[in-house]
Every structure is written in structure tokens, then in C-alpha cells.
Amino acid sequence: MSSVAEPARPRHAGLAALGRVLAEPMGLFGLALVVLVIVSAVFADQLAAYNPTRMMPRDRFADPGWTHLMGTDHLGRDLFARVLHGGRIALWVALVATSISLALGAVLGLIAGYGPRWLDNLLILIFDAVKSFPTVMLALTLVTLFGPSLTAVMVVVVLVATPSYARVIRTQTMALKTSEFILAARAMGAGMGRILRVHVLPNVIGPVLILASMDIPVVIAIEAGMSFLGLGVRPPTPSWGAILNDGFTNIRETPWIAVAGGLPVILTTLGFTFLGETLRDVFDPRLRREG
Amino acid sequence: MLGYAVRRLGLGVAIVTTAMAILFIMIFLVPGDPASVALGPRATPEMVEALRVRMGLDRPVWEQFWNFYASAVRGDLGTEALSGRPVADVVLEQLPYTLALIVSGISWAVALGIPLGALAAVQRGSLADRIVGVLSVAVIAVPSFVVAIYALLIFAVWLRWLPAIGAGEPGDFADQLTHLLLPSLAVGLGWVGYIARMVRASMLEALQASHIRTARAFGLPERLITYSYALRIAILPTLTLLGIGVGHMLSSAVFAEIVFARPGIGKLVYDAIIVRNYPVVTGAVLVTTVFFVMVNVAADILVGALDPRVRSELGR
Numbered sequence: 001m002s003s004v005a006e007p008a009r010p011r012h013a014g015l016a017a018l019g020r021v022l023a024e025p026m027g028l029f030g031l032a033l034v035v036l037v038i039v040s041a042v043f044a045d046q047l048a049a050y051n052p053t054r055m056m057p058r059d060r061f062a063d064p065g066w067t068h069l070m071g072t073d074h075l076g077r078d079l080f081a082r083v084l085h086g087g088r089i090a091l092w093v094a095l096v097a098t099s100i101s102l103a104l105g106a107v108l109g110l111i112a113g114y115g116p117r118w119l120d121n122l123l124i125l126i127f128d129a130v131k132s133f134p135t136v137m138l139a140l141t142l143v144t145l146f147g148p149s150l151t152a153v154m155v156v157v158v159l160v161a162t163p164s165y166a167r168v169i170r171t172q173t174m175a176l177k178t179s180e181f182i183l184a185a186r187a188m189g190a191g192m193g194r195i196l197r198v199h200v201l202p203n204v205i206g207p208v209l210i211l212a213s214m215d216i217p218v219v220i221a222i223e224a225g226m227s228f229l230g231l232g233v234r235p236p237t238p239s240w241g242a243i244l245n246d247g248f249t250n251i252r253e254t255p256w257i258a259v260a261g262g263l264p265v266i267l268t269t270l271g272f273t274f275l276g277e278t279l280r281d282v283f284d285p286r287l288r289r290e291g
Numbered sequence: 292m293l294g295y296a297v298r299r300l301g302l303g304v305a306i307v308t309t310a311m312a313i314l315f316i317m318i319f320l321v322p323g324d325p326a327s328v329a330l331g332p333r334a335t336p337e338m339v340e341a342l343r344v345r346m347g348l349d350r351p352v353w354e355q356f357w358n359f360y361a362s363a364v365r366g367d368l369g370t371e372a373l374s375g376r377p378v379a380d381v382v383l384e385q386l387p388y389t390l391a392l393i394v395s396g397i398s399w400a401v402a403l404g405i406p407l408g409a410l411a412a413v414q415r416g417s418l419a420d421r422i423v424g425v426l427s428v429a430v431i432a433v434p435s436f437v438v439a440i441y442a443l444l445i446f447a448v449w450l451r452w453l454p455a456i457g458a459g460e461p462g463d464f465a466d467q468l469t470h471l472l473l474p475s476l477a478v479g480l481g482w483v484g485y486i487a488r489m490v491r492a493s494m495l496e497a498l499q500a501s502h503i504r505t506a507r508a509f510g511l512p513e514r515l516i517t518y519s520y521a522l523r524i525a526i527l528p529t530l531t532l533l534g535i536g537v538g539h540m541l542s543s544a545v546f547a548e549i550v551f552a553r554p555g556i557g558k559l560v561y562d563a564i565i566v567r568n569y570p571v572v573t574g575a576v577l578v579t580t581v582f583f584v585m586v587n588v589a590a591d592i593l594v595g596a597l598d599p600r601v602r603s604e605l606g607r
Contacts, residue, residue: 129309136542144572145321220433273432
């Protein structure tokens with residue numbers, strides 16, 4: 001029996017995981033959409049024939065066609081160029097805000113999980129309180145108080161996302177706290193900072209990374225939603241939400257503007273969600289129940 | 292059971308208090324003096340000073356927070372600068388419109404989501420299961436405000452089947468109902484997916500339970516087992532999910548109100564922001580947050596009453 005040659009194992013675990021993602025139709029579809037969105041955002045300058053903020057007054061409200069693939073808006077700006085460049089804003093916010101939330105969530109989660117009981121209780125209370133603000137109301141308040149900006153969008157995302165990441169990290173840190181290798185490190189005189197950084201963090205970060213990747217569509221929705229309400233990115237910066245807002249204002253006369261703004265939001269959120277779902281199933285089926 | 296309810300309620304009060312502290316800190320951090328902002332650029336220094344004293348801004352921070360907290364508990368959220376009406380009245384006046392929208396959204400989502408989830412669980416691995424699975428993920432992914440705009444575009448602008456704006460003539464129930472359809476579609480659509488997934492997952496678990504096996508061994512009809520015994524347990528987690536989801540639904544409702552120009556909390560706050568009407572914004576945030584926490588407490592207590600296993604969890 002044992003003489004049968006073992007199937008060749010991929011050299012790298014990541015490649016094996018990629019193979020499993022590609023084997024799922026949903027994962028393949030999601031990955032294709034995500035690649036499409038990233039490529040079109042990165043190469044926006046090369047792919048679009050126009051500058052996204054250039055106004056061409058003679059071409060105002062042009063129908064979609066060969067000159068302007070998605071038509072133009074009320075200022076005669078090429079919508080295809082704006083959609084591609086809007087992808088940059090969306091992905092940028094997703095990347096930066098998610099990274100900050102992850103870092104902050106990791107620090108707070110480690111403190112809550114490893115620190116004294118009273119601090120844990122206090123942090124959990126604060127997390128629950130922050131999460132109890134409905135997202136849109138939180139966004140509206142922050143913008144009323146501090147004015148609309150890309151920073152405001154990022155602050156909203158960080159406030160919404162950090163508590164969830166911190167909670168997951170906390171729970172896992174608590175489980176590790178009394179494990180033998182941590183006790184051994186403590187017995188050898190390692191300080192708290194070193195224990196958390198070297199021994200705990202690498203063991204607890206995995207599931208949160210998957211959670212964060214699944215939150216990308218939510219972040220993109222927050223950015224688009226706030227920009228749609230005129231509370232996010234300032235004009236003339238192209239953002240999908242801002243395009244939707246322009247389209248909404250003129251929805252009866254020129255419906256293609258709203259279609260052009262909504263389509264990338266739909267495709268991107270679908271792509272990241274399908275990919276995230278598949279990744280989670282491949283890497284950590286235990287997270288499935290938290291859906 | 293009573294102990295659990297009291298503990299859960301206490302936690303709710305602590306969360307609301309902390310949330311109010313956070314809100315207070317945010318207001319406190321605002322650059323510029325609220326009194327001069329409220330009065331506008333043409334106010335004299337004396338007028339600003341008088342308003343500062345009336346708003347209690349000359350007091351120490353702790354006293355300001357205590358006043359903020361104590362008056363909010365009494366139901367006093369301040370007065371609107373322009374009309375002089377109590378903010379609480381202004382906000383509570385709009386709340387029923389938003390609640391009607393949320394309730395209608397949840398209702399159709401539950402009515403469709405539970406059967407879909409149950410169907411997917413019973414026919415696990417079938418084509419129907421896969422279709423329900425993919426569709427659930429898809430409707431969860433797409434933001435509700437995009438659904439709202441596209442719904443407006445398709446059903447009101449292109450097909451002209453349904454009205455686009457407003458809440459309908461007061462007193463004309465049919466008219467109000469047709470005005471509710473599109474916003475309610477936008478608020479509920481994602482929830483069909485959430486609920487279907489949740490019911491499917493908990494139904495699969497429930498079908499493994501020992502009392503279901505016993506029921507099978509006794510030869511009870513399969514339909515009775517699935518749709519009465521298993522589904523009854525499987526619906527419980529959905530209650531918790533709906534409790535947590537009220538915040539999301541509030542957010543969707545805010546967008547739906549703005550897109551369809553319906554009266555409600557969202558429209559109120561959105562209009563207040565444009566004229567920088569602070570008290571209305573913070574008042575509305577407070578009311579919706581308290582509402583969210585209360586719904587969660589109620590959902591947890593309800594689930595605790597229906598499922599004894601849950602009650603012990605809070606004593607962690």
C-alpha cells in the first residue's frame with residue numbers, strides 16, 4: 001500500500017489554497033471580478049481616453065457610445081474615466097482604513113485579552129457602545145461635527161470595524177493566555193510586550209485577516225454611501241458614490257449616469273464577497289457560523 | 292429567568308451610558324464654539340456669551356456631561372435653535388415613519404427568507420440549495436442604497452409602475468402602501484439573504500438533534516418533523532440576528548428615505564446637516580442608538596425566554 005507514490009504536493013500552501021479557491025465557481029468568479037477591479041483602477045490612466053476631471057461643456061450629458069463608453073455627466077466629464085478613477089478611491093480607502101482598523105483592533109484586543117479584568121470589561125463596554133451607533137447615524141454625526149472629507153470616511157470605517165477585530169483577537173488571546181508555551185516564555189522572563197508581539201499575535205491574527213478581507217465590500221459601501229450623500233470625497237474627485245449622486249439628481253433625464261455609478265459598486269462588492277466567502281471556507285471553516 | 296433579564300437590561304443601560312459619553316466627547320472635540328456656530332457669523336459677542344451661559348458651556352466638562360446625561364434621561368434633548376421646539380418632539384415625530392419602513396422591510400424578508408433557508412437545508416446539496424446560497428451572498432453584498440437607486444430607476448423611471456417620491460397621501464392607505472413598496476424592497480432585500488443563510492445553517496444543526504432522531508424513530512411524518520420541530524428551533528438564532536441587524540436596517544432606512552424623499556429620521560438628519568442643526572443630529576443619533584440597544588436587549592431576553600441554554604451565557 002505504502003509503495004503507491006504520494007500525489008505531488010504543491011510546494012507552497014498558498015498555491016494549494018489558490019487552487020481550491022479556483023476550483024469553486026463562486027471563488028473563480030469573485031477572483032476574476034476582483035482582478036478586473038484592481039487592474040482597471042491601477043491602469044486607469046492608460047485605460048481611459050479622458051482625464052476624469054476634465055470638463056467638456058459641448059459634450060454635456062452625452063449618451064453612452066463609442067466616443068464616451070459610459071456617456072458623460074452634467075459637466076461633460078467622461079464617466080468611464082471617472083468610474084475607473086473612482087475605483088482608486090474605493091480601493092485606497094479599503095486598504096488604508098482596513099489596515100488601521102486591523103492594527104488598532106489587534107492592539108486593543110491583545111490588551112483586553114491579556115490585561116487585567118477591569119480593563120477588559122471597560123474595553124468591551126466601549127466596543128459595544130461604539131457598535132451600538134447605527135453606521136449611517138455615526139457617519140452623519142461625525143460629518144456634521146467635523147465636516148465632510150476622505151478622513152471622515154476613514155474614521156467612520158475604523159470606528160465601525162475595529163471593535164469586531166478587537167473582540168476576535170481578545171477571545172483568542174484569552175484562550176492562549178494560560179497555554180504552556182506562554183507560561184514558559186513568562187517563566188524565562190519575557191516581558192509582556194515581547195510575549196504579546198512574538199508569541200500571541202502570530203497565533204491570533206489569522207482569523208482576523210480573513211474577517212478583514214470579508215469586510216472590504218462593507219468599507220467600499222461605506223465610502224460610496226457617504227460620497228453619495230455628499231459627506232465623503234469632495235468634488236471634483238471621482239468617486240463611485242459621487243457619480244451615483246450626480247446620476248440620482250438627473251435620474252429622469254439621464255439615467256445612464258446612475259447606472260454607471262452603481263455598476264462598479266455592485267461588481268466590486270460582489271467580487272470581494274464571493275472571493276472572501278470562498279477564502280474563508282478554504283482557510284477557516286469555523287468562522288462560517290459568525291456570518 | 293428574571294435574573295437574566297435584569298442583568299441583560301443592566302448591560303444595556305451601561306452600553307447606552309457609554310455611548311452617550313462617546314457622543315459627548317465627539318461634540319466636545321468639535322473645533323469652534325457651538326454657541327457661535329449656532330448663532331451664525333452675524334451674532335454679537337454678547338449674544339454668543341448669553342447663549343453660552345444658557346447652553347451651560349461656561350461650566351466644567353464633568354458638569355456639562357452630567358447635565359447632558361441627566362436631561363437626556365428625562366427625555367430632554369435640548370431645543371432646536373431655529374424653531375425653538377424640543378428636539379425630542381421633532382425626532383419622535385419622525386420615528387414612526389422610519390419604524391414603518393423597517394418593519395415592512397423585515398416582514399417581507401422574514402416571510403421569504405425563512406422558507407428559502409428551510410428549503411435549502413432540507414434539500415441540502417441540491418441545485419435549489421446552491422441557487423439560494425449564491426443569491427443570498429449576492430443580495431447581502433450589494434449595498435442597500437444602490438438597490439434603492441436601481442429600484443427607483445427600474446420601477447419608477449423606466450417601467451413607471453410605482454411612485455418615486457414621498458410617503459403617499461395621509462389617510463389613503465393604498466397610496467401609502469404603493470409608496471412603501473420600493474423603499475421596503477431596498478431595506479429588506481439583503482435581509483432575505485441573511486435570514487435564509489441563518490435559517491439554513493441552524494436548521495441543518497437542528498435536524499441532527501437527538502429529539503429529531505427520536506421523532507423519526509417514532510415514525511412521525513417527515514414534513515411534521517422538518518417544518519414544525521426543526522424549524523421551530525432553527526428560527527431562534529434569526530431573532531438574535533434581527534436584533535443585531537436593526538442597526539443595519541436603520542442605516543438602510545436612512546438611505547431609502549433620502550432616495551425616495553420619504554419623511555423619517557434619515558430625511559430629518561440629512562436636512563439638519565445641510566443647515567448645521569447640531570441638536571437635531573445628536574438628538575436623532577441618541578434616539579436611534581437607544582432604540583437599537585433596546586431592541587437588542589428585548590431580542591436577547593425573548594431568546595432567553597424561549598431557549599434556556601442562552602440564559603447562562605451572560606454569566607461568563
